[in-house]
Amino acid sequence: NLTPVITIDGPSGSGKGTIARLVADRLGFRLLDSGALYRLTALAALEREADLTDEATLTEIAAGLDIRFELRDGETAAVLGGRDVSRDIRMEEVSMAASKVAAMPGVRAALLQRQRDFRQPPGLVADGRDMGTTVFPDAPVKVFLTASAEERARRRYEQLREKGVSVSLRDLLEDIRARDARDMNRETSPLAPAEDAVELDSTGVDIDDVLQRVLQLVHERI
Ligand code: C5P
Numbered sequence: 501n502l503t504p505v506i507t508i509d510g511p512s513g514s515g516k517g518t519i520a521r522l523v524a525d526r527l528g529f530r531l532l533d534s535g536a537l538y539r540l541t542a543l544a545a546l547e548r549e550a551d552l553t554d555e556a557t558l559t560e561i562a563a564g565l566d567i568r569f570e571l572r573d574g575e576t577a578a579v580l581g582g583r584d585v586s587r588d589i590r591m592e593e594v595s596m597a598a599s600k601v602a603a604m605p606g607v608r609a610a611l612l613q614r615q616r617d618f619r620q621p622p623g624l625v626a627d628g629r630d631m632g633t634t635v636f637p638d639a640p641v642k643v644f645l646t647a648s649a650e651e652r653a654r655r656r657y658e659q660l661r662e663k664g665v666s667v668s669l670r671d672l673l674e675d676i677r678a679r680d681a682r683d684m685n686r687e688t689s690p691l692a693p694a695e696d697a698v699e700l701d702s703t704g705v706d707i708d709d710v711l712q713r714v715l716q717l718v719h720e721r722i
């Protein structure tokens with residue numbers, strides 16, 4: 501497949517979702533938010549009250565997901581079985597469940613081809629944890645975006661406050677650390693930079709500067 505892919509991996513809150521969207525808009529490329537697939541799997545499992553430790557059931561749920569991503573009012577909506585669940589999949593409970601189901605090899609295998617199907621002309625920007633290592637190992641541009649856990653918790657805190665959700669910064673920091681540990685220590689596709697990835701640290705850096713750096717890499721390599 502000669503369609504170019506730009507992979508943007510990193511921990512939650514590193515800004516990769518924002519950067520991925522900006523890069524995709526700028527280049528007119530498609531966007532894959534792979535975390536949304538794990539979140540949708542988790543939401544479907546929670547709604548069915550499935551046992552979150554039962555890999556066979558969760559794999560079946562992942563394989564059978566009826567999902568679509570639709571553009572609604574300029575935003576990408578996640579549609580599960582015809583329902584817009586964009587807000588539901590961002591709930592803290594779903595975030596936690598997503599990182600649990602994502603640790604299961606069966607679930608990851610069930611979602612692999614779905615992710616690769618997003619690779620269509622003129623190109624794709626793929627955001628996740630293992631885009632550069634497992635899903636698109638031949639991508640010409642790979643970015644690994646990080647930021648300190650404290651900064652990521654603070655960003656999340658501001659986002660939630662703007663939405664009127666009240667949470668404690670300390671709880672968010674704990675959640676972020678727990679998810680990082682789970683994402684980095686799992687056996688299958690752990691969160692780690694690909695050997696040929698360019699690592700960027702967004703701590704204290706303006707989002708526009710990060711964007712310019714990524715676009716520069718794209719122009720050098722594609
Ligand atoms: O990126 P986001 O926070 O939406 O991802 C939700 C969860 O899905 C993460 O905590 C991570 O465990 C998992 N994930 C993954 N591989 C990806 C993308 C997300 O394991 N490529």
